[in-house]
Amino acid sequence: MPDFEPEISQNYCPPAPLPPESRLHWIRLLATLKRNPLECWRAEFFREPIARVRLPFADALLVHDPAAIRRVLIDNAGNYRKDPIQRRILANGLADGLLSVEDARWEAQRRMLAPLFARRTVTTFTGAMLTAVDRLTERWCNLGQGAAVDVAAEMALLTLNVLALTIFSDGIAGDYDEFRDAMNAYFAVIGRIGVLDLLGVPQSVPRPGGGRLRRTMTYFEGIIDRIIEARRDRLAATPAGEPPADLLTLLLRALDPSTGQSMSLTEVRSNILTFLSAGHETTANALSWSIFLLSQSSPWRARVREEAARELAGPVEGVADRLVVTRAVVEEALRLYPPIAALSRMAKGPDRLGGVAVEPRTLIVIAPYVLHRHLLLWDQPGTFDPSRFLPEQRSRVGRFAYLPFGIGPRICIGASFALQEATIALAALTRRFETELLPDAKVWPSQKITLRPEHGLPMRVTPRDCGERPVLRDEKKRA
Template identity: 75%
Template sequence: MFLYSIAFSDTLLPVSMLRISGSEVAESFRPPAPSPPEERLRLFKLLATLKQNPLECWSAEFFRKPIAKVRLPFTDAFLVHDPASIKRVLVDNADNYRKDPIQRRILATGLADGLLSVEGKRWEVQRRTLAPLFARRTVTAFAEAMLTAADTLAERWRRLGPQANVDVAAEMRLITLNVLSLTIFSDGIRVGYDEFRTAMDAYFAVIGRFGALDLLGAPKFVPRPGRRRLRRTMVYFEGVIDEIIETRRRRLASLPDGERADDLLTLLLCARDPSTGRSMSFAEVRSNILTFLSAGHETTANTLAWSFFLLSQSPRWRARVQEEAERELKGLADGLADRLVVTKAVIEETLRLYPPIAALSRMADKADALGSVEIKPRSLIVVAPYVLHRHQLLWDRPDVFDPSRFMPEARSAVPRFAYLPFGIGPRICIGASFALQEATIVLAALVQRFDTELLPEAKVWPLQKITLRPAFGLPMRVRPRENA
């Protein structure tokens, strides 16, 4: 406990990072998080911190105030953490608050024609065309693929011997990529898995290197380092994806319906706009494949990594997940995620404390008002799930890990606009139920088979770099459980 208190009240510098032992921690476990400074950061410090770890920019007032205004060099920003105002921005008046140029610049790579990036009419058409890909029935059918990916990883861990040290954060990136390849390209990736992964990692590494200039809304003409390298990486990776799509397109044309691979790529190639019957262009198919890979990979991997960490510090919840997994994994894959209620509560609490998308942003088109706060055109609106989920006006003991908030008897008390790991409104995450199902099934399947313990020397600290990840990975000792 003492160690946690130190970390919580200390400065934001790396020296304050937490060294966590694998020891038992009571119900009041406060997972590591920056201790918000009382004063707002001054411009230079803000710039440096934005570059290093944007999570550490949030000062204490943002966790207390419903709305706060911040003057940035290029625009005014409103940090909105009041449920009624969030509803206005993201739902009721969503047409007035489009994704801002900052986000679009970050996404202005191969994702430009995909659902995450497009706006207006193009977005409407894509969203209704893609909706069946993530309908409940389709997602439920992917439970088998998720279990298969968990089996593959379990087999690998077992081969490491009676105990082995692994970086669970890296292992979770492997498994979520495997789930995506099994559900998007169920008949395999022609170029070999390692080559595909290397190309994809290179892409994510460069895309993750957007800087303070982007975050501060600097105009487009200000040169950004790394953009040219990103282009080269993209050309290669797009080539790989194009070949996969082309091969599948040819196969689909020659196969009868019943023999088609039942995966997201088939669904994407066969998808039609219900209003016009129009199918997607090649560029849209490619962009959406890249979108699913980028939006669904690290987000879910980090959710899983953080949940392993949180369980390693909470033997009581780990025992409950193990007990539930032993019971429920004996049953059918169909409906499995719905039966894993304790595991799902742990995942939801993980998403509260460490939301993979820590902040959402929009830009006001026309003038508007959020309560008594006047919003001018071109104002930047930031809704940060990280702040919202730890807001003092909205949560009881916001910094404490307590999955019981999400158990069925308590779940309905969580206010809808106080908990937004997947966003809300028309642009809500299309893959939310896919991700929740995947994280729940994979966590249960691995916790049932292995005991995982944080290494004593592990440093655990949240770093916001596109997604919210453990800054130094998650070194854990993994031991197969007896009779599992």
């Protein structure tokens, strides 16, 4: 393995808003919250363990003290429920899925869904993940030398394909383009948060674009229902046969251990929509930021490339675990640009956090974006340095200082899935392509539900060795 050569890009500080020193006037605050909430985080929030803020629609406690985070998300988690704004965003179509349900219903669903995302299940999806990357590799190779592409849009397509292949491995019963268009329209309208939502105006008050939202939802949900029905028929017709080994089969066969009941059609549909929405853009952003950061650091690019050449040529089994450098880059990208930039909870009853009294109905905000750049918790927090996540240093990262997937009972159920997918895809793409930012590209983080590059990621993509057949295909045969 060649020595890692430090160079100036080792101290690279990727783009991020400069936190304002003083409080924004409420009109500006509201406008900034709507445009890009990331630009609202004040400098003091990155220095203080706990800060109280007055928002136009509520008071909030910003909690970035590890002990207090532990209390909110683990030790006293029963006292903190998902807050109403978050629930309003999730209400569209996802209301009966794991992300939104609460209390006994959540407990039952979490128990039923845990085996779908257990590490041993996720490793069986490696082949599907490689196939999706393989397709993208072929497509990029066919674009020729130095084609300009929006890598952010390409990653959204890739992660969608991975989900389609792992949820519906036998296809989607119909036109894939129609499915993709319906789904993109669906994602474009659900989860849109407007000023009325921020102000806490009840859902009974019609929102602009509400009619379009309902039409788009009905159309896409109809497509999902048809796929579920077809699979139910197939499983019923061949109960003893080989069922498609995918998330849909596992979902339809999942039983509540205490009642022996399976999920209703509404719950199955809502969970499929939850997996698609929770797992699509988040993982795409993790990959986009990883590719961007690597494009700015030739030493880390070289290390990933060298590791990918070695490990992707080996057996498919366990490949993601062997890609330790690549995974460290993904984890560092998730630190600097956590796709879910803020988590929020609403206190049900009184509590104390780090000596601060919490009144019932206080909004608690734990922002991974702030936490991951907190001056009390990180050395040189603004610097891109994946070595923080290499095995020899990983134990120095505090358990409550790094929460891209949350923590506690409601930790992301898809964390292993996402990390495996992003690691494999980053290694394979870095190995096969030079990705260079277009000269006039402006890369800026923007929080629109997820933390994404505001203007996409326009890059020049140059195949490194497309003379030969796509590498992954050959590797799969060898495994």
